Amino acid sequence: MSTSSNATPAPPPPPPPPIKPKSGVRTALEYTGIPPSWLEKRPKLPSRNWLIFLSTTSAITGWYLYDRSECKRIKQEYVERVQHLAEVSVHTLERPRRVAVFGCRWPGDEEYEQSLKYFRKYVKPILVAAAVDYDLIKCKRQGDLAAYVEDQTRARRRLDAGLDSDPESLRMLPTYKNPQERRQVELQGGWIVVGRPALKELLAGLYRGWNGTLARVDREEALANELESDGHFDEPPEDEDSPTLPPPPSTQHHTSPVLGALATQLSQSQLSLRPRSSSSSTPEELAPIDPTAPLPALPPIALVPFLNHIGIPQVPLMILDFFNQRHKVRSGAEVGYQIVMGATRPFNASSSESAVSKSTSDLDFGLETEGYFKSSLNKRPQEIEEAREKYYKTLAEKLKTARAIARGTREMTTEEQNNPPPSEVELRAERMKKELLWRRDLEGWEIVKPGQAPVWDDRFTEALRVFTDPTTN
Secondary structure, three states, X not given: OOOOOOOOOOOXXXXXXXXXXXXXXXXXXXXXXXXXXXXXXXXXOOOHHHHHHHHHHHHHHHHHHHHHHHHXXXXXXXXXXXXXXXXXXXXXXXXXXXXXXXXXXXXXXXXXXXXXXXHHHHOHHHHHHOOXXXXXXXXXXXXXXXXXXXXXXXXXXXXXXXXXXXXXXXHXXXXXXXXXXXXXXHHHXXXXXXXXXXXXXXXXXXXXXXXXXXXXXXXXXXXXXHHOOOOOOOOOOOXXXXXXXXXXXXXXXXXXXXXXXXXXXXXXXXXXXXXXXXXXXXXXXXXXXXXXXXXXXXXXXXXXXXXXXXXXXXXXXXXXXXXXXXXXXXXXHHHHHHHHHOOEEEOOOOOOOOOOOOOOOHXXXXXHHHHHOOHHHHHHHHHHHHHHHHHHHHHHHHHHHHHHHHHOOOOOOHHHHHOOOOOHHHHHHHHHHXXXXXXXXXXXXXXXXXXXXXXXXXXHHHHOEEEOOHHHO
C-alpha cells in the first residue's frame, strides 16, 4: 500500500521567544555564586494567614512605638517647662526644696513598693529637672503609714509644747534650723500621696496624732502589757493525785544550771517587754485635747492617681495599660509640674453629691480604684482570726514541752535533739511577733477597706491645702 502523494506536511515549530538581555546587576549577581533560580523568582502576595499575622503584628508594633514616642515627647515637654528653675543659684548652706512621698502597700500585693515605683517612673523626672529633692517614706505593711504619721505628729506637738527639745549635737551643726524654721521649709515643700490607700492612712495618722495625748506611745510595750494577763502562759494547776517524779539521774546535776539560766532569760525578757509606768507621764502629756482648737498649717498635698491591677481577671487591663503608658506619663508629669510651680487651693472635703458645690470632693480621690481590690481581701479579718485560733491550739503543747525539758522532768527525744523545740522565752517572743502582725494587718485593713470613708476632722479644712494647676488660679 502506497502513501498518498497529496498529504499536508506538518507546520514548522514556532520560533523561540527572544532572549531578554541580562542586566548588569543580574550578571554581576550570577558571578557571586547566587543560584540562578533565586534570581528568577517572581514576588507574589502572601497567603491569607500570613496577611492576618503581618497586619496584626504591624498594628501592635505601631501602637507600642507610638505610645513610647508620645511618652518621651510628653516627658520632655514638661521637663523643658521647669528645667530653668534648676539653674537658680542658692546659698551654700541653704537646702533645696524638699517634699515627702507617702506610698503605702496596695491591698493584696506582696510587693510593697509598687506605689513608690510609680512615683519614680512618672513624677520624679519632673522634680529632678526642677532640682526639687524628695524623701521616700517606705511602709511595708498596711497601717504602717498611719502609725508613722501619728508618731511624727505627736513628736511635733511635743516640741511645740516644750516637752522635748532638739539634741545638742544637732543644734551645733551649721545647717541647724529651729522648729519654726523647719516648719517653714516643710510648708514650702509638700506631701506627695500616691493612691487612695495612702490618702486614707495619711488622714488616719493625722487624726490620731492631733487628737491623742502627748504621752509617748510604745506599741510593743502596750501590747506586751495586754498579753501578760491573757493567761496563755500561766502555769497549769497541779494535780494533787499525780505524784511528783524526780528528774532522771542523768539530768539531776544539770537541773540547777538549767533553771538558773531560764530564770535569767525570763527576767530579761519580761523586763524588756514590761511597759513603762503610767506614773512617768506628766500632767501636760495627759492633758485632754481641745477639739475646737485650730490646727497650724500643714504642708500642701499632691494627689497622685494610682491603680495597681492584681490577679488573673485583670490581665486584660494590664495589657491595655502596657500600651497606654502615655496617659500615666501625662498624669504624673502634671502632678510634678503642679508641685514645682507651688500653686495650691483649699482642701475640698464637701460631699460630691452636694447641691451647693458640684466640684469633686478630695475625700473621693481615687474612689473608683477600690472596685479593683481583690474580693478575697474581704475575708482578711476572718483569716486572721482563724490563724490566731490555730496558733493558740498548738501553743499549749509547745509550752508544756519547753517547760518539761527546761525543768529536767523528761529527756529530749532523738528527733528533739536533732531539732530542738523552742524554749519558753522563744515562744513568748514568737507570740509577741505574731500578735503584732495580726493586729497591725487588721487595723490597716480597717482603714483602707472598700466602703470605709477616710477619717476626717473639721479642723483639717483650714490646715490642709492641695496642689493645683497654676493656670486655673
